[in-house]
Amino acid sequence: MPVLKKLLERNDSVAAHNRAHFDAHAVLALDLMSAPGAGKTALLEATIDALRGELRMAVIEGDLETENDARRIRAKGVPAVQITTGGACHLDAHMVHEALHGLSLEGVDILFIENVGNLVCPASFDLGQHRDVALLSVTEGDDKPAKYPILFRAADVVVLSKADLLPYVGDFEPARAERCLRELANAAPLVTLSARSGAGMRAWLDWLRSELSARRMRAASTRLTIQPLSAAQPPV
Amino acid sequence: MPVLKKLLERNDSVAAHNRAHFDAHAVLALDLMSAPGAGKTALLEATIDALRGELRMAVIEGDLETENDARRIRAKGVPAVQITTGGACHLDAHMVHEALHGLSLEGVDILFIENVGNLVCPASFDLGQHRDVALLSVTEGDDKPAKYPILFRAADVVVLSKADLLPYVGDFEPARAERCLRELANAAPLVTLSARSGAGMRAWLDWLRSELSARRMRAASTRLTIQPLSAAQPPV
Numbered sequence: 423m424p425v426l427k428k429l430l431e432r433n434d435s436v437a438a439h440n441r442a443h444f445d446a447h448a449v450l451a452l453d454l455m456s457a458p459g460a461g462k463t464a465l466l467e468a469t470i471d472a473l474r475g476e477l478r479m480a481v482i483e484g485d486l487e488t489e490n491d492a493r494r495i496r497a498k499g500v501p502a503v504q505i506t507t508g509g510a511c512h513l514d515a516h517m518v519h520e521a522l523h524g525l526s527l528e529g530v531d532i533l534f535i536e537n538v539g540n541l542v543c544p545a546s547f548d549l550g551q552h553r554d555v556a557l558l559s560v561t562e563g564d565d566k567p568a569k570y571p572i573l574f575r576a577a578d579v580v581v582l583s584k585a586d587l588l589p590y591v592g593d594f595e596p597a598r599a600e601r602c603l604r605e606l607a608n609a610a611p612l613v614t615l616s617a618r619s620g621a622g623m624r625a626w627l628d629w630l631r632s633e634l635s636a637r638r639m640r641a642a643s644t645r646l647t648i649q650p651l652s653a654a655q656p657p658v
Numbered sequence: 659m660p661v662l663k664k665l666l667e668r669n670d671s672v673a674a675h676n677r678a679h680f681d682a683h684a685v686l687a688l689d690l691m692s693a694p695g696a697g698k699t700a701l702l703e704a705t706i707d708a709l710r711g712e713l714r715m716a717v718i719e720g721d722l723e724t725e726n727d728a729r730r731i732r733a734k735g736v737p738a739v740q741i742t743t744g745g746a747c748h749l750d751a752h753m754v755h756e757a758l759h760g761l762s763l764e765g766v767d768i769l770f771i772e773n774v775g776n777l778v779c780p781a782s783f784d785l786g787q788h789r790d791v792a793l794l795s796v797t798e799g800d801d802k803p804a805k806y807p808i809l810f811r812a813a814d815v816v817v818l819s820k821a822d823l824l825p826y827v828g829d830f831e832p833a834r835a836e837r838c839l840r841e842l843a844n845a846a847p848l849v850t851l852s853a854r855s856g857a858g859m860r861a862w863l864d865w866l867r868s869e870l871s872a873r874r875m876r877a878a879s880t881r882l883t884i885q886p887l888s889a890a891q892p893p894v
């Protein structure tokens with residue numbers, strides 16, 4: 423079997439294990455992917471502030487080096503584990519599995535996994551997440567979905583970040599970014615927001631809430647399907 | 659031999675072949691690397707405008723998909739070949755070698771190779787270039803050299819791009835970016851510029867001119883070293 427295929431199969435089996443772990447704790451797990459510096463950590467900081475008291479969150483941070491991002495999250499009072507990949511350009515399921523050993527999911531509603539800043543490689547590795555979040559900063563150019571189709575084709579929501587800079591970058595048309603996304607046959611919601619000014623945050627928070635309740639409804643209906651079987655067991 | 663090591667060795671041998679080709683044509687070859695959307699193509703456009711009539715340039719563009727960037731360069735009257743890598747997250751020496759078959763270097767002074775937007779993978783693959791140019795946009799965060807040390811440690815010049823946005827991003831300190839770079843023991847020049855406003859372009863153009871003349875002096879001294887041997891050949 424080709425080496426890459428074997429690697430991906432091993433990754434997928436650990437990813438399935440991670441997902442079962444998330445499901446057992448009724449945690450919604452999201453994989454945040456973007457180019458370096460698109461504002462993933464800033465979005466998490468603003469999300470934590472906005473949902474404080476409403477939802478409990480935890481974060482796994484991926485970077486080649488430094489604990490900078492995990493420190494920023496912990497400063498907000500949210501548990502965070504930093505994965506430093508060394509030279510590796512993306513997280514994989516094994517790294518996330520290892521990180522989970524250092525992170526209690528007890529009582530957690532949403533786990534954010536912030537991937538290494540990279541628009542290519544992270545898209546090919548399942549971590550066990552339920553949903554893919556792709557960020558595109560308005561300073562990066564509106565043709566990015568066409569140039570990095572693998573990631574944007576798979577995204578379950580696309581966030582156009584740093585919208586407060588739109589008046590200054592001049593040549594970024596959110597409508598053109600959306601057209602590039604639709605040309606990949608991706609109908610995912612597109613949310614334009616600024617973590618700094620707070621503009622557009624409500625649509626992002628609503629997406630999080632609706633994903634979380636959809637997941638809980640699925641989990642409840644799974645339990646309902648299993649119950650009759652258990653009820654049919656002979657009493658001990 | 660491990661697969662990756664074998665791959666890199668094959669790549670290095672093609673890279674050496676590319677470099678010999680550049681040297682035979684007295685061309686300075688530069689590999690431009692950055693995160694997606696840091697403004698590599700915009701810098702090339704501004705460079706072409708500034709050096710028109712003084713130096714002859716050619717461009718190899720690397721992207722997963724689209725001919726967008728090569729089209730932008732050709733619109734400036736400069737020959738450009740687009741490599742579309744499909745899923746690959748970086749250029750390699752074979753791709754550049756292939757592209758060179760479609761690009762005459764006759765009379766060219768500088769060949770710019772614009773790598774796939776990615777702060778990790780391109781740094782590990784020699785293309786045959788003489789110098790590494792790393793761009794970091796001021797919208798990306800000033801701790802990026804610490805977070806992506808492989809690329810920034812190897813850079814021969816670091817360009818802080820989109821400096822016209824500095825007043826609006828708020829939290830980017832060029833001095834902090836420079837400190838991160840120096841902590842990697844890299845003494846390379848750091849040029850802060852805006853391709854849009856033209857501010858700082860002079861330092862970048864001077865770096866290009868000095869690299870080009872240094873390369874020509876090296877080439878001339880190599881010829882001088884070789885000459886006595888040729889002179890010692892018996893006349894035919």
